[in-house]
Amino acid sequence: MSVSRELFPLVLVDIALFCVDQRGLRVLVVRRADEPEKGRWALPGGILKPDIDVSLQDAALRVLREKVGVEIPHLEEVCTFSGPDRDARGWSISVLFYALLPRNEIEAVGKKKVEALDWSDAARPAQKLAFDHAAQLRRALATLRDKVERHALPLHLMPEKFTLTDLQRTCEAILGRELDKSVFRRRLKGSEDLLELDEFERGAQRPAQLWKARVGFQFAV
Amino acid sequence: MSVSRELFPLVLVDIALFCVDQRGLRVLVVRRADEPEKGRWALPGGILKPDIDVSLQDAALRVLREKVGVEIPHLEEVCTFSGPDRDARGWSISVLFYALLPRNEIEAVGKKKVEALDWSDAARPAQKLAFDHAAQLRRALATLRDKVERHALPLHLMPEKFTLTDLQRTCEAILGRELDKSVFRRRLKGSEDLLELDEFERGAQRPAQLWKARVGFQFAV
Numbered sequence: 001m002s003v004s005r006e007l008f009p010l011v012l013v014d015i016a017l018f019c020v021d022q023r024g025l026r027v028l029v030v031r032r033a034d035e036p037e038k039g040r041w042a043l044p045g046g047i048l049k050p051d052i053d054v055s056l057q058d059a060a061l062r063v064l065r066e067k068v069g070v071e072i073p074h075l076e077e078v079c080t081f082s083g084p085d086r087d088a089r090g091w092s093i094s095v096l097f098y099a100l101l102p103r104n105e106i107e108a109v110g111k112k113k114v115e116a117l118d119w120s121d122a123a124r125p126a127q128k129l130a131f132d133h134a135a136q137l138r139r140a141l142a143t144l145r146d147k148v149e150r151h152a153l154p155l156h157l158m159p160e161k162f163t164l165t166d167l168q169r170t171c172e173a174i175l176g177r178e179l180d181k182s183v184f185r186r187r188l189k190g191s192e193d194l195l196e197l198d199e200f201e202r203g204a205q206r207p208a209q210l211w212k213a214r215v216g217f218q219f220a221v
Numbered sequence: 222m223s224v225s226r227e228l229f230p231l232v233l234v235d236i237a238l239f240c241v242d243q244r245g246l247r248v249l250v251v252r253r254a255d256e257p258e259k260g261r262w263a264l265p266g267g268i269l270k271p272d273i274d275v276s277l278q279d280a281a282l283r284v285l286r287e288k289v290g291v292e293i294p295h296l297e298e299v300c301t302f303s304g305p306d307r308d309a310r311g312w313s314i315s316v317l318f319y320a321l322l323p324r325n326e327i328e329a330v331g332k333k334k335v336e337a338l339d340w341s342d343a344a345r346p347a348q349k350l351a352f353d354h355a356a357q358l359r360r361a362l363a364t365l366r367d368k369v370e371r372h373a374l375p376l377h378l379m380p381e382k383f384t385l386t387d388l389q390r391t392c393e394a395i396l397g398r399e400l401d402k403s404v405f406r407r408r409l410k411g412s413e414d415l416l417e418l419d420e421f422e423r424g425a426q427r428p429a430q431l432w433k434a435r436v437g438f439q440f441a442v
Binding site: 007008009011048050051054055056057077079080082083084090091093095 | 229230269300301305312314
């Protein structure tokens with residue numbers, strides 16, 4: 001059946017893809033290759049395709065695959081943004097997700113259907129973002145921080161093997177503040193998601209024990 | 222412009238409207254007057270109308286007004302449900318909200334564009350719900366409980382004046398467990414949202430002081 005376009009809102013997904021590198025918590029921004037807002041920086045996003053996507057989450061995974069060539073292990077819904085004026089194409093809904101990328105996979109991300117990409121400071125992005133993406137980024141960051149404040153371990157950000165100090169630094173990068181080491185270690189003791197390895201990382205002073213995440217761990221509190 | 226319907230998903234809003242009455246935490250369910258799932262019980266919901274709604278939240282407020290004749294003071298988004306098979310009309314997205322109704326406004330709710338309505342046990346609804354609404358209700362309840370566990374005060378559920386015992390019973394009804402009175406009172410002392418009145422409720426034993434919510438209070442933690 002044929003119907004008027006005006007009766008149907010445009011449905012989009014946008015993704016705040018976070019990683020932690022040596023500079024701290026970063027978010028992926030892309031320079032748009034197409035109108036609207038062509039040439040401007042934005043969170044990666046795209047239009048839902050009901051003929052190929054089986055859910056909104058599936059659409060978000062596809063968009064990341066198509067635009068920046070990355071397969072994401074973890075994605076969480078934040079909230080929707082909607083209204084007649086947020087996109088020049090008309091009444092639109094954007095469903096915002098955030099995703100966590102392991103440090104060792106940052107190199108795998110590359111521009112595909114975008115003009116350029118950058119890992120920007122998540123709390124103070126260098127670029128002025130298109131649409132309502134600055135507000136979207138703030139909401140995604142607040143949701144991620146809230147979860148880590150509540151003691152969820154962001155193991156999706158870690159490489160396969162890591163030290164507990166490394167994990168603490170990652171949490172600190174997300175929260176933007178230092179954590180007390182002994183309190184943090186006590187928190188870890190209660191986690192069933194960490195597995196101790198019989199391997200050590202050679203550090204400057206003394207070798208630090210390596211750990212890995214249990215298969216099937218949850219990013220839950 | 223005219224386009225194929227298949228390219229556009231159906232966009233709906235559904236609302237878990239909670240109240241606390243003498244039986245405990247209840248949720249509004251309605252018997253559907255129209256296909257699909259005509260005659261079955263469901264959460265109140267409806268199709269987004271881009272020509273009159275200015276946001277998804279606005280659509281949810283309109284649906285409650287049109288179907289059960291109630292103006293809601295408070296609404297929060299929970300998450301989306303999406304996919305090709307959840308609604309017989311085709312690929313659909315439902316954006317789920319929960320809303321809190323003050324006890325003294327329960328009587329104002331009445332059937333309008335629905336065949337019947339009922340205030341069902343929120344944790345164990347008597348009716349088998351249509352679509353994926355049983356899962357929606359569980360998610361909405363979990364989100365509400367999580368917020369109250371984290372010490373948000375559900376003042377939207379209270380009448381204009383209430384006792385602190387009454388507020389504690391309301392929190393207990395949501396959580397499904399008893400709270401320690403002295404811990405609960407300490408929590409209230411830290412709240413800037415409660416205003417002490419120079420009025421008392423005559424109880425069985427001794428008069429209990431009445432309180433009210435500060436104008437513009439937030440349901441925040």
